[in-house]
Amino acid sequence: MENLREMFQVMTRRFGFLNKNCCSTGGYDISLVQSHILYEIDKQHKPSMQQIAETLGTDITTFSRQVQSLIKMNLVKKNTDPDDKRVSILSLTTEGVYIAESIDQQMNAYLNEVFSHMNEFERETVVRSIKLLNESMAKSSKCCTTPLG
């Protein structure tokens, strides 16, 4: 059997580079972690601080400060949940949405370029495989969840 880890290591490293490249797109000085925060806020529905921090596997105190800087940059808003005044609901500002979308476009453009080296059949196979992989990882209770959770 081939070395699974090696394949994954190479793939995720490459994807990591791509991610790093893309987040500094558009003149804005966004760090990789910040781009992930923007991405998740955009994706989740009215998320709280805890939720995003949990999703990203970031310590809540670190996350708190990252959000503060994103608010200063006017990319993220924070609203206290009316039902529970302890929790802060996060959302993107118009500018934040713009940045998040432009990063997303870049990423997808690059990924499409990568996929252009395959034929239609290969593309479909790969897409299905990644879905399968994600499902399997989700099923696995032992692994692949946040380090401290």
Add this chain to the structure above:
Amino acid sequence: MENLREMFQVMTRRFGFLNKNCCSTGGYDISLVQSHILYEIDKQHKPSMQQIAETLGTDITTFSRQVQSLIKMNLVKKNTDPDDKRVSILSLTTEGVYIAESIDQQMNAYLNEVFSHMNEFERETVVRSIKLLNESMAKSSKCCTTPLG
């Protein structure tokens, strides 16, 4: 078409968690970046500092210090290349090999567990897909290489 980026983001995040979990296995206090350094030194043949730093996309100065700490921990050795006294050849100590291997085993065990949720056909498809993906990413000149290279 599905959102490629989302699929990749989820997958690599999960793999990242796995990576983080695994590197702190075995009582040793190894950071994620350090585990990646050990991995690459193990993988490459008599690599120089530059080579590993380049592979990992790390600034050479940062890398220099990381290696120093790994040497202090007695996991890595540095030997000056006899053919060019400027370059340092990196290698793992016996202890380093042990750590690297135990991380590798953990990782592969977890990945096998993930793959156990698939049938034989799916497994093969997924493995082939990841290989394909890696080849395609390698072909793509635009993307997926080190940020500053």
Add this chain to the structure above:
DNA sequence: TTTTTTACTTGCAATTTGCAAGTATTTTAT
């Protein structure tokens, strides 16, 4: 031989990190 390039190291100064300890609100006893 001098100049330039290359491989690496150190000096900062800035950023990022997480634990401990805080505040404020809500939930759970009693």
Add this chain to the structure above:
DNA sequence: ATAAAATACTTGCAAATTGCAAGTAAAAAA
């Protein structure tokens, strides 16, 4: 109804990680 416990988040550190600028030493080019 009130005290105690839990939850959501924030701040104070102090340590670790980062990268640029400037260094050393060796090799290659001029």
